Amino acid sequence: MTKLPDNMELRERFHLGESDTAVAEEFGVTRQAVQDRWRKMGLYRAPVVQQVRSLLAQAWELENGSQHSYISKCLRLVLRRRLGDVLRVKQLEQAEKWTSMLRAEGLMASYEPGVGWIYVPRTPQDRNWLVRWPTDRPLPGAREQQALTMPAEGEELVPLGS
Structure with a gap:
């Protein structure tokens, strides 16, 4: 029992x-x-985590330790949520606070080899994404591109298709 x-x-x-x-x-x-x-019961968390890791690996060969930075953690939380994962309340609050800060300050995340994750000013060429995608790498699929897009002001951070 x-x-x-x-x-x-x-x-x-x-x-x-x-x-x-x-x-x-x-x-x-x-x-x-x-x-x-x-x-x-058919409830899984890990597949979305793997999907996020794979998405980030498409763009960057992340150096040891870079995945532990605040920017990296927040980006992964947002992507997990947008791709359908369930976050704890504190994780969701952290992700929403981070996207609000990016929007308010006109910033986005960028990964620079040898430096790590940094904030850079958003430009019109950045497709309103949360992160600057490397120009020498192919763009991800449509669903992943949608997940990378900055939520509109006042929009809740909900899974795509909700």
């Missing part, structure tokens, strides 16, 4: 962005037990 709540309650917790660890601790089970149950 499992100590976890019924599927309806677990699904709600998943969509509210509660972590595996938090649910496990609350119900006295392992994190793996929570993950296994969510998988059986």
Whole structure:
């Protein structure tokens, strides 16, 4: 007999962005037990994370440590959300605060080899994206391009197609 709540309650917790660890601790089970149950219910987080990693790898060979910068973390959070992942409340707040700052200051993220992630002024050639895409790399697919686009002012950071 499992100590976890019924599927309806677990699904709600998943969509509210509660972590595996938090649910496990609350119900006295392992994190793996929570993950296994969510998988059986068809709820996955990791595929979007992999999709974001792949998208960023299309554009840059990121140097060690660069993925831990504030800019990188915020960009990955926004992309995860736009591509359909569920974020915790604090993660969503951080992503929305970051996009608001970029919009207000007319900035975007840019990756410079040897330097890392930096902010640069947005130009008309930047397609209103969150990040400056390298000119020597092919553009990503249409859905990924849409995910890279800056949300309009006042627009909630919601998954594409919502």
